[in-house]
Amino acid sequence: MAQAYLHTLFGPRARALQEAAGSRASYARMEAGAETVDRITAKELAFIAARDSFYLASTSENGWPYVQHRGGATGFVRHLGGNCFGFADFRGNRQYLSVAHIAADDRVALFLMDYPNRRRLKIIGHAHVSKDPAVIAALMPSGYAAEPERGFLIDVVGFDWNCPQHITPRFTEAEVRRTSQPLIDEIAVLRAHIAQLERAAS
Template identity: 30%
Template sequence: MDGVLDRYREPSQLVQDKVIDHLDRHCSAFIALSPFATLSTADAGGWPDVSPRGGDPGFVRVLDERRLAVPDRPGNNRIDSLRNVAANPRVALLFLVPGIEETLRVFGTAGTVAADDLDVDLTEFGRAPRSVLVVHVTKAYFQCAKAVMRSGLWDPERRVERSAFAPMREVFGDHCRLATPLPDDAVMRADLAQDL
C-alpha cells in the first residue's frame, strides 16, 4: 500500500458534503423505489459478510429519518447477518433501483426485533417476516453513477443469457460434491417460489 494512496486526489467538496447523518426526503424516496439492496455486516472478529435482500419496491421501510426496518424473509437459514449483528451491530446497506444509475449507501448500527414489535405492516408474499433488523442511521449518501454506467447493469443489450452459465444443479452438485444429482433448475426455482 505504501505510496498507492498518494495516487488519488482529494475528494471534491461536493463529494464530502453529500454525506449526511440521516435519511432526507430523497433517501426515503429512493428506498421506496428500491426492490433490491445488499446488507453488509461483520462478525465479532471483523470478518465481513454481504447478503442480498429483495422484495417489492419499498420492502425496506423508512420508520423515520434515523431508522430503517429491514425484514428478514425465508432463506437458507444460515442467518449469518443476524448472528453478525448480535456480535457486532455495525451495518451498511447499498440500495439499487432498476433504471437509475445512482445508488444509495446507508450506514449505521442495527438490532433484531420481532416483526410485531413494530407498528408497521411488513407483510409481503402473504406472510410477515421472521424478524426485522432495525437500522439506526448514522450516515447516508448517494453514490455517483459511474460503476453502474461502466457495468451496463440496466442495459438490456448487455443482459446475459441464462445459458451462458452452468445450471445451478451442476454448480451446487460440484461445490457440495453430491453423489445424488439435484433436480433440474426449473424444479428448484419452482420450489424457491413457493417459499418467498
C-alpha cells in the same frame, strides 16, 4: 452533503492516500462541519421506497466481511421515522449469518441500486433485531402471507450517493414489458390490418 459518512469511513490511511493523490483538499472541504449523523431527506426517502432489493454487509466475529442480498416487493424497506428504516425478515436457509453478526457488531453497510437510472445510494448504520409484534406488523409488506421471524431495524449514521460511472443499466422483466408493450400493441394492430386487407383482396 454526506459529511458524517465521510468522517466515519475516512481513516488516517485513506486520508494519507488522498493526500498523495492530490484529492485530500477536496474531500476535506466535503467533510467540514460534519454532524453526528447525516440526516435523511425526502430525496433518500423516495429512493429507498422505490427499491425492491439491496445488499447488506456485516462482519463476522472472526473479522470476515459478509454480503447478503435482500429482496422483496417494491417498498418492502419501511421508513420508521427520523433516520430509522426496517424490513421484515422471513424464514430462509437458517444460516442466520446476518443475525449472528449483528449481535456481535451492529455496524452494517447497505448498497441500494437503481440500475436503469444508474444511481447508487450507500448507507452505513447500526442494526438490531426486533421481535416486538408491533414493530414486525409495521414492517410487514401488504398482501404477504408468510410468517416473519423478526424485524431488522437500521439506524442510519451516514450515506453517500455515487456517480453513474461503471453502473451497467439492467432492467427487470416488468420494466422491459412496460417499454416494449406499445410496440407489441402496434404490431398487433398492423397484423390485424394486414389480415383484413388480405381477406378483402381474396
